[in-house]
Amino acid sequence: MGLNISRIAIIGMGLIGGSLGLAIKAAREEKTEVTGIDTNELTLVKARQRGAADIITADLAEGVAQADMIFLCTPVLQVVPLVKKIAPCLKQGAILTDTGSTKSYLLEQISSLLPEYVHYVPGHPMAGREKSGIEAADVNLFHNKWYILTPPADVNRVATDAVRQVIGWTGAQITVMDAVKHDWCTALISHVPHIGAAALVNLLAYSEDQDSSIKLAGGGFRDTTRIASSNADMWADICMTNAGPIADGLDKFNQLISEVAAAIRQNDRRTVHNFFSTAKERRDELLQLEQAVTGQPMSNGR
Numbered sequence: 001m002g003l004n005i006s007r008i009a010i011i012g013m014g015l016i017g018g019s020l021g022l023a024i025k026a027a028r029e030e031k032t033e034v035t036g037i038d039t040n041e042l043t044l045v046k047a048r049q050r051g052a053a054d055i056i057t058a059d060l061a062e063g064v065a066q067a068d069m070i071f072l073c074t075p076v077l078q079v080v081p082l083v084k085k086i087a088p089c090l091k092q093g094a095i096l097t098d099t100g101s102t103k104s105y106l107l108e109q110i111s112s113l114l115p116e117y118v119h120y121v122p123g124h125p126m127a128g129r130e131k132s133g134i135e136a137a138d139v140n141l142f143h144n145k146w147y148i149l150t151p152p153a154d155v156n157r158v159a160t161d162a163v164r165q166v167i168g169w170t171g172a173q174i175t176v177m178d179a180v181k182h183d184w185c186t187a188l189i190s191h192v193p194h195i196g197a198a199a200l201v202n203l204l205a206y207s208e209d210q211d212s213s214i215k216l217a218g219g220g221f222r223d224t225t226r227i228a229s230s231n232a233d234m235w236a237d238i239c240m241t242n243a244g245p246i247a248d249g250l251d252k253f254n255q256l257i258s259e260v261a262a263a264i265r266q267n268d269r270r271t272v273h274n275f276f277s278t279a280k281e282r283r284d285e286l287l288q289l290e291q292a293v294t295g296q297p298m299s300n301g302r
């Protein structure tokens with residue numbers, strides 16, 4: 001039997017908060033009331049129009065007061081100041097969770113800010129896109145995607161189960177991980193690739209004929225750089241709050257690039273061939289592994 005989560009507040013009704021609202025309402029209809037909170041009035045109006053929230057407000061205290069569960073869905077560096085503001089307004093037994101892309105920083109900062117009767121269960125949906133804002137929200141964004149929870153060892157079990165239950169309504173699959181491990185893992189599979197994609201686009205500034213380069217850029221360039229269209233605010237916050245793993249990952253990435261550059265300069269075809277064939281083998285293995293775990297082809301069809 002699940003817990004009765006009848007009131008949910010979502011702070012930050014953009015891509016992730018809006019998609020959560022849409023998915024929760026689609027699954028629960030009148031059984032769970034969603035309050036959408038945002039500093040942007042137009043976002044709030046659009047969120048209600050799209051059916052991502054029943055109630056909208058820019059007033060934090062009013063929006064969270066009755067909530068059984070609160071989702072924080074703003075860029076990471078906004079989360080801690082928001083927790084400081086809402087902590088005194090939360091009701092006894094309220095469950096706080098977030099969707100931030102980095103976890104150790106938030107866990108360290110937030111735990112000490114909350115009264116002992118509020119339970120914090122950090123989360124991170126491994127689903128998203130390069131577009132932001134309520135306009136990009138999608139009821140199916142989390143469907144069949146991984147949703148990571150990084151609960152601290154002493155977290156209330158009932159609170160974690162309640163978050164699992166609500167995430168289940170979105171169609172996502174849950175996996176639990178230690179926050180530090182999460183940050184090293186996501187640095188390599190998400191944060192460094194986003195920086196790499198941005199670097200590839202910025203590299204075009206060195207082209208002697210930029211207009212022709214942009215005109216001729218084909219599918220390969222598009223595929224590898226889609227995520228370079230992501231929101232700069234969000235990515236600057238991610239880099240500031242996961243500095244060690246990201247900087248380490250970038251150092252290793254630099255090393256790989258330097259090695260292949262040296263091999264190319266030395267006309268060392270065997271090493272260059274090995275660079276590509278190793279990558280192809282690994283990627284093919286990753287696709288198979290994903291299929292084995294989820295029982296279906298890679299969720300984004302890539």
Ligand SMILES: NC(=O)C1=CN([C@@H]2O[C@H](COP(=O)(O)OP(=O)(O)OC[C@H]3O[C@@H](n4cnc5c(N)ncnc54)[C@H](O)[C@@H]3O)[C@@H](O)[C@H]2O)C=CC1
Binds near residue numbers: 040
């Ligand atoms: N975009 C993506 O693909 C993914 C993002 N995330 C994480 O989820 C969080 C949200 O990301 P998105 O939805 O993409 O961002 P977004 O930019 O689409 O939405 C953020 C919303 O928060 C609002 N906001 C900002 N500061 C606020 C404040 N102080 N008080 C109230 N509202 C405020 C903005 O007005 C906006 O509507 C971030 O922490 C991000 O790291 C996690 C997984 C995927």
Ligand SMILES: O=C(O)C(=O)Cc1ccc(O)cc1
Binds near residue numbers: 100125126127128
């Ligand atoms: O657009 C994509 O493919 C992404 O990788 C989206 C994304 C961005 C940030 C996250 O923390 C998780 C997922």
